[in-house]
Amino acid sequence: MARSPQKTSAQASGNAVTADLVAVLVAVTDGTPKIMTIAGGAALPSGPFEFTHRSLQTALRAWVEAQTGHPLGYVEQLYTFADRGRSGDAKSPHSVSISYLGLTREDRVGEGFEAHWSGWYDYFPWEDHRDGAPAFIAKTIAPKLKAWAKAAPSPTLQRERWQRCTITFGLEDRDWNEELVLQRYELLWEASLIPEANHSRGREASVAPGKPMTADHRRILATGIARLRAKIKYRPVVFELMPAEFTLLQLQRSVEALAGRLVHKQNFRRLIEQQELVEETGAMAADTVGRPAKLFRFRHGVLAERAVAGTKLPLSRT
Amino acid sequence: MARSPQKTSAQASGNAVTADLVAVLVAVTDGTPKIMTIAGGAALPSGPFEFTHRSLQTALRAWVEAQTGHPLGYVEQLYTFADRGRSGDAKSPHSVSISYLGLTREDRVGEGFEAHWSGWYDYFPWEDHRDGAPAFIAKTIAPKLKAWAKAAPSPTLQRERWQRCTITFGLEDRDWNEELVLQRYELLWEASLIPEANHSRGREASVAPGKPMTADHRRILATGIARLRAKIKYRPVVFELMPAEFTLLQLQRSVEALAGRLVHKQNFRRLIEQQELVEETGAMAADTVGRPAKLFRFRHGVLAERAVAGTKLPLSRT
DNA sequence: CATCTTATGCTCACGGAGAGTATAAATGGC
DNA sequence: GCCATTTATACTCTCCGTGAGCATAAGATG
Numbered sequence: 001m002a003r004s005p006q007k008t009s010a011q012a013s014g015n016a017v018t019a020d021l022v023a024v025l026v027a028v029t030d031g032t033p034k035i036m037t038i039a040g041g042a043a044l045p046s047g048p049f050e051f052t053h054r055s056l057q058t059a060l061r062a063w064v065e066a067q068t069g070h071p072l073g074y075v076e077q078l079y080t081f082a083d084r085g086r087s088g089d090a091k092s093p094h095s096v097s098i099s100y101l102g103l104t105r106e107d108r109v110g111e112g113f114e115a116h117w118s119g120w121y122d123y124f125p126w127e128d129h130r131d132g133a134p135a136f137i138a139k140t141i142a143p144k145l146k147a148w149a150k151a152a153p154s155p156t157l158q159r160e161r162w163q164r165c166t167i168t169f170g171l172e173d174r175d176w177n178e179e180l181v182l183q184r185y186e187l188l189w190e191a192s193l194i195p196e197a198n199h200s201r202g203r204e205a206s207v208a209p210g211k212p213m214t215a216d217h218r219r220i221l222a223t224g225i226a227r228l229r230a231k232i233k234y235r236p237v238v239f240e241l242m243p244a245e246f247t248l249l250q251l252q253r254s255v256e257a258l259a260g261r262l263v264h265k266q267n268f269r270r271l272i273e274q275q276e277l278v279e280e281t282g283a284m285a286a287d288t289v290g291r292p293a294k295l296f297r298f299r300h301g302v303l304a305e306r307a308v309a310g311t312k313l314p315l316s317r318t
Numbered sequence: 319m320a321r322s323p324q325k326t327s328a329q330a331s332g333n334a335v336t337a338d339l340v341a342v343l344v345a346v347t348d349g350t351p352k353i354m355t356i357a358g359g360a361a362l363p364s365g366p367f368e369f370t371h372r373s374l375q376t377a378l379r380a381w382v383e384a385q386t387g388h389p390l391g392y393v394e395q396l397y398t399f400a401d402r403g404r405s406g407d408a409k410s411p412h413s414v415s416i417s418y419l420g421l422t423r424e425d426r427v428g429e430g431f432e433a434h435w436s437g438w439y440d441y442f443p444w445e446d447h448r449d450g451a452p453a454f455i456a457k458t459i460a461p462k463l464k465a466w467a468k469a470a471p472s473p474t475l476q477r478e479r480w481q482r483c484t485i486t487f488g489l490e491d492r493d494w495n496e497e498l499v500l501q502r503y504e505l506l507w508e509a510s511l512i513p514e515a516n517h518s519r520g521r522e523a524s525v526a527p528g529k530p531m532t533a534d535h536r537r538i539l540a541t542g543i544a545r546l547r548a549k550i551k552y553r554p555v556v557f558e559l560m561p562a563e564f565t566l567l568q569l570q571r572s573v574e575a576l577a578g579r580l581v582h583k584q585n586f587r588r589l590i591e592q593q594e595l596v597e598e599t600g601a602m603a604a605d606t607v608g609r610p611a612k613l614f615r616f617r618h619g620v621l622a623e624r625a626v627a628g629t630k631l632p633l634s635r636t
Numbered sequence: 637c638a639t640c641t642t643a644t645g646c647t648c649a650c651g652g653a654g655a656g657t658a659t660a661a662a663t664g665g666c
Numbered sequence: 667g668c669c670a671t672t673t674a675t676a677c678t679c680t681c682c683g684t685g686a687g688c689a690t691a692a693g694a695t696g
Contacts, residue, residue, distance in 0.1 A: 019400060019414050049400065055400065056398070056399075056400045059400075077397060077398065079395060080374070080395065080398040080414075080416050081374075082337060082367065082373065082374045082416070094337075096337050096398075096414055096416075098398050098400070098414075160622060163622060163623070164622070167623075247643090248643085248644095249642075249643080264684090264685065264686070265642095265643090265644095266644080266645085266646095266685095266686085266687090267684070267685065267686080269643090269644080270684090271683095271684090288641090288642075288693085288694090289640085289641055289642070289693090289694070289695095290640075290641035290642030290643075290692085290693065290694070291641075291642045291643045291644085291691070291692040291693045291694090292642085292643080292692075292693060292694095293642070293643060293644095294643085294644095304478060304481060304482070305481070305485075565673095565674090566674085567673075567674080582653090582654065582655065583674090584654095584655085584656090584675080584676085584677095585653070585654065585655080587674090587675080588653090589652095589653090606662080606663090606672090606673075607662085607663065607664090607671080607672055607673070608661080608662060608663070608671075608672035608673030608674075609660070609661040609662045609663090609672075609673045609674045609675085610661075610662060610673085610674085611673070611674060611675095612674085
């Protein structure tokens with residue numbers, strides 16, 4: 001690669017690092033979004049990048065397949081971290097961590113593998129608003145955030161902090177925005193309500209609910225959830241998480257599971273069908289309560305026909 | 319970082335790489351979007367990542383400031399490449415390239431610096447549809463794409479190729495989607511119409527217009543343009559590129575310059591004002607032809623008041 | 637058969653977006 | 667001073683996407 005002289009010399013000065021991959025692998029089963037975890041659910045799957053592969057994506061696919069015994073569907077890069085203090089140990093070699101979001105249909109991990117699936121709301125209980133805002137937000141989190149806001153040095157800063165709280169968490173009758181997953185996590189972190197945020201002070205007593213994770217893995221997961229929640233609105237990626245055949249209600253439940261909120265059933269169906277995203281298989285769903293539903297499959301044609309196919313989410317306020 | 323045993327050992331096996339930063343730095347002057355380049359316009363600014371900085375963003379900011387003598391406004395990570403063949407030389411040390419998009423108000427590069435500004439449409443002439451689709455698309459590019467499509471082995475593949483062409487370039491009365499910058503570049507690459515795509519064959523005769531760049535820099539630039547074109551529609555990032563005070567027409571021209579297409583003036587103003595993104599300064603523009611326009615400034619308050627402020631672009635079809 | 641549950645069809649009202657028309661306020665040329 | 671030109675700004679109109687509610691159909695279960 002052609003570089004200007006001073007840069008070439010600088011590059012040769014040997015700032016070697018190691019490259020890691022961290023994966024947020026998502027599946028949805030029975031209306032529960034799950035992520036692949038290792039270490040008893042305390043960490044996202046991660047490992048060193050092997051340069052024997054042609055590209056990062058290839059490396060990730062091969063690696064996931066080796067770990068789970070299943071191929072990976074949709075893959076997308078999330079973010080690259082190179083923060084110095086990230087590894088915790090200042091003496092350790094510098095590490096660049098490249099995180100990916102991966103979607104898969106299979107919920108099954110092959111036997112003998114360390115990995116297994118965990119519900120993503122175990123780590124982010126405050127992100128599930130399908131039955132309305134969780135009660136503990138108003139009861140526990142909001143007061144603590146208010147206390148944190150009041151602890152700001154000046155009245156102006158106090159107001160700004162509290163405004164930020166109401167916006168990100170949808171407090172005081174504001175709309176809850178399901179995409180602000182990372183912002184909410186960061187806010188709780190700053191307010192010292194996240195166990196990972198122990199700034200080497202001993203107090204772990206009053207924290208938000210939810211399982212913690214190693215290092216910054218929960219933060220990476222938040223990034224992945226946010227990305228996916230944004231993506232399902234304008235790209236037909238939900239289908240990567242569905243079985244080959246599904247009913248419209250199952251599809252809706254998956255979308256709701258990811259978004260963390262409910263959608264209007266009739267409007268949802270109208271949108272899906274008018275966009276010609278699915279086609280009937282002819283078969284009907286068995287083993288159901290109530291009127292049997294038609295089975296549909298994803299029309300793969302849309303990927304070629306359209307540049308941007310939108311799965312617009314009709315969000316309801318109930 | 320806690321890892322499972324087999325991973326820890328794998329990590330210690332020493333797959334060291336070097337970390338590079340590549341920056342797409344954007345400014346807009348007089349309705350022309352510009353990017354910072356080095357090597358006489360043949361490369362994007364890039365250099366090794368110094369681990370003396372706390373994070374990648376800090377490193378990039380410091381580095382850009384050292385290169386141009388000006389601070390950087392909005393910064394966003396674009397993509398990380400680790401492809402093996404990327405450096406061209408298989409023997410060279412593996413390199414991870416982390417690319418960033420940066421927006422700045424200043425169009426001025428300090429004296430004595432190698433960097434300077436180039437219009438981004440010099441590299442992507444087919445991306446400027448402000449005066450309608452450029453004539454050479456129908457005259458030159460479309461026929462070559464058609465020939466490429468016809469060269470596919472089967473009739474089905476031929477149809478699929480041509481459909482892809484019509485979608486990405488908006489041929490045959492399809493709508494042109496300004497966000498598909500990367501897809502268009504990749505299509506031209508596959509059709510061997512990009513000089514960089516010389517698969518060590520000698521033919522460079524019939525290629526698309528536009529200045530080439532070193533290595534995959536033009537591809538990175540395409541990624542940056544696409545990201546920015548998408549972003550201006552739902553985040554008020556245009557203001558990062560504007561001077562402190564501006565008229566609504568200047569703002570509109572900047573948006574149009576970035577989007578590569580025109581917007582409806584009255585609707586544009588309606589959207590900007592109803593979203594309360596700007597406030598009057600009280601002053602009027604001087605040195606103008608026609609009726610003098612009010613000067614506005616960006617209301618920084620919106621960043622705090624709203625979670626997602628949208629600069630929705632009213633796109634016109636003329 | 638009554639009831640429950642889910643599927644599916646239909647309608648209505650509101651608001652946002654695209655687009656057109658009209659008027660106001662400045663400049664420069666004659 | 668008058669006119670053409672250029673830009674700013676106000677107003678209106680229509681279409682359609684979207685949120686929301688109502689109604690009916692089709693199965694299971696007691």
